[in-house]
Amino acid sequence: MTELRTASMSPPWEGLEGRDRYAACLVAARSGDRRALDVLVAELTPLVWHVARGNGLDRSTAEDVVQTVWLALLRHLDRLTEPRALVGWLITTTRREANRTRRRGTTNVELPPELAEQLPGGDGLPEPEVLRDERDRQLWAAFHRLPQRCQELLRMTVLAGRVEYRAVAEAMHMPHGSIGPTRGRCLSSLRSLYDGEAGR
Template identity: 50%
Template sequence: MAGDPVTGHAPADRARARAAGAERRARLGELLVAARQGDSAALDAIVAELTPVLWHTARNQGLSSQAAEDVVQTTWLTLLRRLDTIAAPGALIEWLVTTARREAWRVSAASRKDDLPGDDVFDDLPDGVLTPDELLVNDERRRALWQAVESLPKRCAELLRIIAFVPRPHYDAVAAALDMPLGSIGPTRGRCFAKLRLVLAKDPDWSPR
């Protein structure tokens, strides 16, 4: 079936993504209600699931990794202060993404030592980054990817985790971290990626786009 000429996704893929997004919103809304009632485990589950989404939201604004981590922490603190003020629990993701973006804009403006505009200005700014729905789809893909990585043999999973989080890993550092011969890292990396591609190819819900 031909994909959408803009997104590259087939209609069935988009339908599955919408259904998964709706189910996830409902589940997170239930967790928010439970957190309001004092269920700390529910709040922990929200934080664990949506921290990657918020981190990528902050990074999409051009912040460094450290600044993005600060934005995420501030976003969670804001949620704690306003836990009872979110009118629609099912809109928790949008609320958090908007809060993270505004905090990222504030941090970015402060780093340039410019005057910070008021919040009403942000409402009119053109948004050229990913929407909450797109962030959710990307996050689902990342979750599927890491599940596939974790299904690989331990050495492959360890190697791919290091390569993923270090832009240009030095093989001597990788060799020391994993206690591997320096000359074996390149070939092992290639074999691990090949295994990962096979695992993902068998996943009916996996799409590279």
């Protein structure tokens, strides 16, 4: 009867959000609850992925870094003294691993599709590959002229899913409701800076 009651109980992270949710999952994962680890991987992998991509890694290399970061978490599961700091730990670990990986070899960064959608297309024009490369160069030049906080926010919200916003809000110490409007202002600034780059 006790086993049946235990099986039907709600997991400790149910109904929680943000830092509290991930802390509860981490504590449960330490106790061997595989479901808790699955929740962390499902909800925080997009964040880890975009931090890796935002640090200059191509798609394939970023995938390797994401796997390395999750393996590192498994190795350090019992050593994280503050479960509520999990998101920050993942971001810091991803940045370090991305930098270490990038130093081992140069990588080409693709233009994120969402940013590309903000710009006029070059369909029907001659030499589309050359034009796309030039557009990407101008966009990245504009991107790097944005304030650091805008760069960080845009890097982490390419997927723009609800769960990712919650994790980004935790990571950047911003209210959840301000992520979307701030992101919109950053995209507008990027568009203005890009127009300036393209007009040169």
